[in-house]
Amino acid sequence: MxxxxxxxxxxxxxxxxxxxxxxxxxxxxxxxxxxxxxKVSSKRYEFIPxxxxxxxxxxxxxxxxxxxxxxxxxxxxxxxxATMVPGQVSHLRLTPQEVGRFDFLxxxxxxxxxxxxxxxxxxxx
Amino acid sequence: xxxxxxxxxxxxxxxxxxGVVFASGxxxxxxxxxxARKKPPAAAEDFYFVQLSDTHWGFSNPAxxxxxxxxxxxxxxxxxxLATPPDFIVFTGDLIQTTDDPAVRRQRMSEFRDIAAGxxxxxxxxxxxxxxxxxxxxxxxxxxxxxxxxxxxxxGVHFIALDNVSDPTANLGEAQLAWLAADLAGRDxxxxxxxxxxxxxxxxxxxxxxxxxxxxxxxxxxxxxxYVTVFYGHIHQENHHMTGHIAHHSAQGLMWPLPAPLxxxxxxPIPWDSAAPYKGxxxxxxxxxxxxxxxxxxxxxx
Ligand SMILES: [Cu+2]
Ligand SMILES: [Fe+2]
Numbered sequence: 170m171x172x173x174x175x176x177x178x179x180x181x182x183x184x185x186x187x188x189x190x191x192x193x194x195x196x197x198x199x200x201x202x203x204x205x206x207x208k209v210s211s212k213r214y215e216f217i218p219x220x221x222x223x224x225x226x227x228x229x230x231x232x233x234x235x236x237x238x239x240x241x242x243x244x245x246x247x248x249x250x251a252t253m254v255p256g257q258v259s260h261l262r263l264t265p266q267e268v269g270r271f272d273f274l275x276x277x278x279x280x281x282x283x284x285x286x287x288x289x290x291x292x293x294x
Numbered sequence: 295x296x297x298x299x300x301x302x303x304x305x306x307x308x309x310x311x312x313g314v315v316f317a318s319g320x321x322x323x324x325x326x327x328x329x330a331r332k333k334p335p336a337a338a339e340d341f342y343f344v345q346l347s348d349t350h351w352g353f354s355n356p357a358x359x360x361x362x363x364x365x366x367x368x369x370x371x372x373x374x375x376l377a378t379p380p381d382f383i384v385f386t387g388d389l390i391q392t393t394d395d396p397a398v399r400r401q402r403m404s405e406f407r408d409i410a411a412g413x414x415x416x417x418x419x420x421x422x423x424x425x426x427x428x429x430x431x432x433x434x435x436x437x438x439x440x441x442x443x444x445x446x447x448x449x450g451v452h453f454i455a456l457d458n459v460s461d462p463t464a465n466l467g468e469a470q471l472a473w474l475a476a477d478l479a480g481r482d483x484x485x486x487x488x489x490x491x492x493x494x495x496x497x498x499x500x501x502x503x504x505x506x507x508x509x510x511x512x513x514x515x516x517x518x519x520x521y522v523t524v525f526y527g528h529i530h531q532e533n534h535h536m537t538g539h540i541a542h543h544s545a546q547g548l549m550w551p552l553p554a555p556l557x558x559x560x561x562x563p564i565p566w567d568s569a570a571p572y573k574g575x576x577x578x579x580x581x582x583x584x585x586x587x588x589x590x591x592x593x594x595x596x
Contacts, residue, residue, distance in 0.1 A: 241463065245501045245505075246501060274503055280394045287560075
């Protein structure tokens with residue numbers, strides 16, 4: 170990728186804009202940094218959706234919520250975790266650096282179906 | 295008995311700077327085949343105890359285990375039939391299958407306690423698993439089985455039971471870590487220490503929930519001690535791992551076996567094999583004493 174020749178912040182911006190098919194020419198009007206939002210809600214005993222597909226290098230904001238009780242969202246290999254509290258939303262920002270499958274799971278024991286409450290983030294080129 | 299014994303696997307985790315030595319097919323305790331480089335000096339008397347784990351009483355899916363009512367009782371009969379009775383027996387958690395209904399939880403615990411009363415050995419130590427304790431912070435467990443973390447001494451060996459399940463996030467927590475630090479304070483660094491817990495204290499497979507987020511803090515507190523061995527459950531299979539000189543051994547379960555860490559895309563019970571019933575289910579003998587710790591794995595017999 171050409172990002173190595175860009176300053177870090179600009180590189181991120183280009184990557185984010187590129188994902189939306191925008192041109193990266195900010196000479197005239199500086200682009201608003203648009204970060205794609207991905208919503209994940211949860212309830213006993215599932216994440217909705219349970220499968221996320223993200224692009225390598227694309228910064229996303231994962232908005233997490235729970236419909237019933239306290240849940241945890243944890244993707245250990247991506248070092249991402251948040252607690253989801255009813256009535257609140259939490260956010261995790263992520264710019265995946267590697268393609269592959271990264272499992273996530275509920276890490277707050279939430280009841281009889283807790284152990285089946287999981288999903289995966291698939292990162293593609 | 296003798297015939298059974300040579301099918302056992304013996305494992306010697308020296309932890310005396312010697313790493314892990316696996317030895318299988320040996321004939322019995324006291325076999326001089328595994329040479330410890332340095333013997334722990336403190337324990338005076340040899341003894342053994344039995345570890346049972348993940349009995350999940352109340353589980354009732356016959357596709358996973360058609361003998362869901364009988365497996366625990368079979369294991370107890372096999373423990374009772376051991377030629378020499380163990381000094382004590384420890385259950386390392388997930389005594390019952392979790393339930394959202396507090397009344398059913400207590401019903402299962404009461405049944406479990408009645409079945410465990412069939413053990414001839416009356417010195418029994420209980421630990422909780424998340425199935426027992428995570429939905430009510432250990433309240434029902436304490437009603438039936440007592441405290442969720444504690445320590446005791448047996449024939450010169452110091453035993454420490456740690457609770458990484460009452461907190462639904464599976465942390466030991468600062469209060470328990472402070473208790474552990476106080477329990478270890480001033481102790482002889484050469485005393486043998488056996489830690490009993492439910493979940494691995496190290497990151498075995500965090501994406502399968504096979505970890506304790508702050509388990510490393512307990513390991514750090516234990517590191518200054520020369521002879522530390524950890525026995526745990528949770529993963530329904532044997533696993534042997536060293537963090538520095540500290541050995542960690544998980545035990546087989548008594549309801550369903552699970553696949554090796556991260557070996558399949560989705561964690562789930564290994565299906566019952568009618569050609570090899572009870573495969574992957576069993577319990578463990580742990581010998582302790584002046585030679586250190588050695589293990590013997592016993593299958594539930596078909
Ligand atoms: Cu468990
Ligand atoms: Fe279990």
